[in-house]
Amino acid sequence: MPKETVSLRQAACTFVMFLFGSSVIMGVNSEAGQDSWISLLLAMLMALPIILIYARIMRLYPEMDLFEIVEKVIGKIGGKIVTILMIWYALHLCALVIRDFSEFIKVTVLTETPQLNIMLILILVVVYMSKSGIETMGKWSVIILPVITLVVIFTMILGLERIDPTNLLPIMGHSLGTIAGGAYKIFAFPFAETVVFLCLAGSLRKKDSPYKLFTVATLIATVIFLLVIMRNLLLLGPAVTNAKYYPSYTAVRIINVGDFLVRIEGSTALNFILAGVIKTTVCLVAASKGITRLFGLCNYKHIVFPLGLLAVALGTLLYENIKEAFDFLEIYQIYAIPFQIIIPVFIWILAEIKVRQDKAANGSHSPDSAQTDAAG
Amino acid sequence: MGRFFKKKQNLSSNKNESTNETTDKPVLFDSLDKNVETISELFKDVDILRLKYINCCDRRLTCCIIFCDGMVDQSVINESIINPLMLSSVKDTDSVYTLMTQVIQIGGMKETDNVDEIVEAIAYGDTVLFAEGLGQAIILDTKGFQSRPINEPENEKNLSGSREGFTESLLVNLSMIRRRVLTSELKMKSYTIGRRTKTKAYICYMDGLVNKQILSELYRRLDKIDIDAVLDTNYITELIHDSPWSPFRTIGYTERPDAVVGKLLEGRIAIFLDGSPAVLTLPYLFIENFQSSEDYYLNFYYTSFSRMVRIIGFFLSVIVPSVYIAAVAFHHEMMPLQLFINITSERQTVPLPASLEALIMLFVFDILRETGVRMPSNIGQTLSIVGALVIGQAAVEAKLVAAPMIIVVALTGITGLLTPKLNSPIVYIRLMLLLLATAFGFYGIILGVSCVLIHIINLRSFGVPQLTISGKLRFQDIKDTVIRAPWWMMILRPGFAEDRVRSKEGGKS
Amino acid sequence: MNKKGKCFIIVLLMLFLLCGCQGYRGLDEMVIVTGIAIDKTPENDNYRLTFEIVDLTVPVKEMGLKGQVIESEGKTLFDAVRNAKKRITKKLYFGQAQIIIVSQEIARNEDVGIIIDWFLRDVECRETMCFIISQEETAREMFEIEALTHPLVSTEINNILELDQEVTSTTLCVELYKAFGGLHSEGEELALPVIHKAINNGKTVGETNGMAVFKDNKLVGFLPPNESKYYLFAIDEVKGGILTLSAFGEEHNISLEIFENKTGASFDYKDGKVKVTVKTDTTVYLGEVMRPYAPMDEKEINELEDIAKSELKKNISNSIKKVQSEFGADIYGFGNMIYKKDIKLWKQLAENWEEHFRTLEVEVESEIEIANTASLK
Structure with missing residues (x-):
């Protein structure tokens, strides 16, 4: 299988767009109301250690993806089990994202089109991008990320006329517990979902630092989120933000500058769709890579299409209605703990031990030669 | 594909011929008649072939020149070949070398015994000289066929700068x-x-x-x-x-x-x-679709603007019909009230749904464009009047087509002409986006544009990715793409050139 | 073509043909609604909705814009909306609707929040629609007026409301999302704009008429325009308007044009009593002096400023006192201010906020600066 490499810049853009993904649709809101932005900042702080752990795993075994690392560290059987778990997580996440997106499109834009059709054309584009490879995905992100950022900033600036700064008061009006609960939800969705990037880690070149990648990208994504949450809160106020399913969409709807720049909510839909494509692609590629590793296939691109269709089928089964979609977030934060926290920490500890063992065993043995083992 | 199969048979039959020739190489015997006969056989039923026997060197040597009429410069043959041959008094005729260097006064000379080469040379406008007793032929360069004079190419006109264009020669x-x-x-x-x-x-x-x-x-x-x-x-x-x-x-x-x-x-x-x-x-590279050489001959402010207009024109041409359909059929809230009422009232009396209308009108526009290319120029005036009045005006008056649709189609067509190199993809992408917009509205357009973008990113030209994006938005990369920086700023060559010669000015390779 | 290609094309074709552009809604399949009036039928307690639509039976280019009115009835709002289809050929389209007029009766008897629900829930309706109370007997009467400057009544009313803040400052355009926020915020009651009919040159036209005061989300009374102006002062929503004064021995002979106003409110809690201070800082132009012309001098201007200050202070205080005693509804958002700035205190006062509001001590301080006297000395 030919090696695909992406530059640090491309990987970072993909990362930011992944984080931006479905969480901006769902509004990143919670019971925290006007203190959602504090939840966000808290979530970022909570996420930093975990993200650094992910980066460390990548650093210990450069240019190897999670499945290879796991086999090295835990052994064949254990590796296969973890691979299956991660494949399931990635596939489930893919289905979740597809389903969330088509819900959004169905509710706001195409109210009469059957949801399956909406999901199908989304998956066609995603499959096309997956088949084109990770490099194409990286380049695509680099082109599209500025577009998304510009839209967010643009809508923020246009909305300045109507904002009411007192909407943010009372600061810390909610109990610390509520804020922390909201923060954990944001942590689980989307920050810690970046564990699927470990499955693509084989594409980052050795000389690029994964620490830089993860931290810088997370910071950028947090800044953009912050802008989005602030915009929603300041424009709409906590009552409307909490009541509506898609507050970003509503917030942009009320923008009216001089009666001319009005009705621009299409731009928010644009943002969501573009970010959603990337998030789905990353999950799908991660799952495909896992399956190729599990069954010893030669190229993950062959299995992308069937997996995509499987994800759509899974998506149709996931919920009955949109309320369940939003309620699932409560369960999700618990259900994701093994995938997001337990497995990576486990792998990290074992990896550290193994690397130290290898180093101690023969003085010259280093993670670099571990790579030549894996390339075989 | 059928051609490839046909060619295989050709291969075998060609081989026979050439083996004949090669075994007949002695045909380029010293015997002039036999040589001439061989060539005449090959050129049987080619009635523009001319043979001219020349007795030269005081009647001691017979030569024959063979050429195709109309393709040679007759005066060169007369003055530089026939004249000196006839007047020459060279005695040693075995030496081709002597003939070539001392008698014939032509610059391009070549000796050969390969019959294929001789056939090619005659067909291309050279003259072939056979001499009695000479086992080889001499090919003389006498090309004088007519070709089109150098004038400005129709499709790539310039406001200023060179007006030369390539010809068929x-x-x-x-x-x-x-x-x-x-x-x-x-x-x-x-x-x-x-x-x-x-x-x-x-x-x-x-x-x-x-x-x-x-x-x-x-x-x-x-x-x-x-x-x-x-x-x-x-x-x-x-x-x-x-x-x-x-x-x-x-x-x-x-x-x-x-x-x-x-x-x-x-x-x-x-x-x-x-x-x-x-x-x-x-x-x-993809950006070359939008470049034209006069970009470098005019002021860089103006040409930067021109280039951006071309790029925007490309996007408009591809997206405008689909965005119009999406706005009119799915996303009615995108239009402000007054515009909405105007367009709605226009559309009340029109029979067809908007997207079908768009398809038909775009097709009609393409027909007009194609006709414009092929028609004789003397009915050009009539056709533009027919196109504009009949199709545009009358169709709207007869309420077959809504007026906004005409504007959309006209905008699309005109912006499509900004980048002639992208004609082919524009037609297909436009159609695909239109269909997607009809079925899925704005959502379809976004996904369609993403697909096209993925496709363009995947394109490679001989291994060089067409859309070179390393992720670093360096000024270096956009200096000659979206804008055109002044010459004193363009120091490096594009990335795919040899690295050591990246410096354009003053660098030694 | 190979099998894969054929399969792919078949799938694509099926995708398009089977789903059949279901969301496709051509422009000739809809009826554009620009305004909605909500009433209740006395007989059976149904909702009667009246829609103003754009009349597209005549071409707009030649004959100009015209409006038409459709009525329909239903048990709930959405029911009434759909029942309208019984009378018209196409479905209603709400994406361009601009105003919602609610009758007094509904506002008095029902929680106004339940009316808003359908408008916010429906995806088509925009959250920037204006929410208005009609002071006539029913709301639908408002669609019978003659529109003076725009052929559609809804657009006319909407435009009147939108500009009112800057021109007369007697009423406020409250958009749907702001109304929703007002209904659900702590310590604040809703106040909505009011329109009624007026006679203009023999014709009946629509006119704004101050604000409507709500308590517990139900209508309790009205603030006439001369008082709603001071309400707007208290909540910092004045963007223009005129203050008239009596000076130099005459009654109401000075006009001050408000250029800019900034209001700040603060509170103080002592011995179980809340004291609110409202400070206004206004910049005005001297617009009109109705007396035999004499150039103004410095002293007179200062005098005017002082008179204006005390007038404004008196008027705002009186207005607030009136609202306190008559309605007891905290439309000024003082409670909300306490909630935002001192949540602990708010938690103490929240239960009997009405009592506290009625007995609130409000102190008003006004600053007025006359920036210029237009073009006469």
């Missing part, structure tokens, strides 16, 4: 390039392509600047071309380009010598073909 084209680059770095390698036509092609490149890997890859692909005839450079394009199914160009073409030279100096390779005024350049 290979040598004239090559001369235009050769004149502009006066160093020895400019290389021109000849190639023959096409089994039955044996068309001449030339590969030009700057020795110190070109990427050798791309060059060898090009040779490899050219060698693999196995086709009857290559009548135009587009045949070559379709046989060697990277993505056979993509509507986008991955090999550029141009009809202007100054553009070709500019590209050569950036490390690209040019392919010239005899009989075609279009010259191929490769590798071809």
